[in-house]
Amino acid sequence: MVHLYFGDGKGKTSAAIGLAVRAAGAGLKVAIVFFDKGSSSPAHADEIYSERLVLRSISGIDIFSTGLPRFSPGRPFRHGMTDEDLKEAQRGYQLSARIIEGKTYSVVILDEILALVGLTALPEEKVHSFLELSRRPPETELVLTGRVASTSLLQEADLVTEMRKVKHYFDSGKPARKGIEY
Numbered sequence: 001m002v003h004l005y006f007g008d009g010k011g012k013t014s015a016a017i018g019l020a021v022r023a024a025g026a027g028l029k030v031a032i033v034f035f036d037k038g039s040s041s042p043a044h045a046d047e048i049y050s051e052r053l054v055l056r057s058i059s060g061i062d063i064f065s066t067g068l069p070r071f072s073p074g075r076p077f078r079h080g081m082t083d084e085d086l087k088e089a090q091r092g093y094q095l096s097a098r099i100i101e102g103k104t105y106s107v108v109i110l111d112e113i114l115a116l117v118g119l120t121a122l123p124e125e126k127v128h129s130f131l132e133l134s135r136r137p138p139e140t141e142l143v144l145t146g147r148v149a150s151t152s153l154l155q156e157a158d159l160v161t162e163m164r165k166v167k168h169y170f171d172s173g174k175p176a177r178k179g180i181e182y
Helices: 012-025 050-055 083-102 113-118 124-134 151-156
Strands: 002-006 030-034 061-065 107-111 141-146 159-162
Touching: 002 012, 002 151, 012 030, 012 050, 012 061, 012 107, 012 141, 030 083, 050 061, 083 107, 083 113, 083 124, 107 124, 113 124, 113 141, 124 141, 124 151
Parallel strands: 002 141, 002 159, 030 061, 030 107, 107 141
Antiparallel strands: none
16 A cells, blocks of 8 residues: 655654554564655764664664755754755665565655655656555555645555644744654
């Protein structure tokens, strides 16, 4: 099945990670590709996303980071796309294609891939190709997250959940908090 978690509300990545933990608990092998949430250190010494510290310790879950850092505690979020961001988007796409084609994982999560489509860093057709690949036997449960989803992706997905912001303290100037937002 193809899951799509999208919207301007908090919880898209959290829902995907919850599914990853559940799947690993059931003995399924899970790959999570974090698009647009890269780490500048291969040793993970500067990891700011707290969930990754735990995910690395769970047997059956493999995580892959792509993209350049857009967030750093105490600093504003970096918007826009650089040439390096575009290169990283392509690297993430190629990595994801290998993971899905390899059929090693029962569940593949492509976190924030929809954001890259929205920013035109990845053509939507490439995401549609992942849907086709995931549905070939043996089928792979595929999860896509991001703020915006096209009508065609909404129609093709088997499960769609929209996270809608009603109120968020970020809008009143509260910064992101360790352990809650990252």
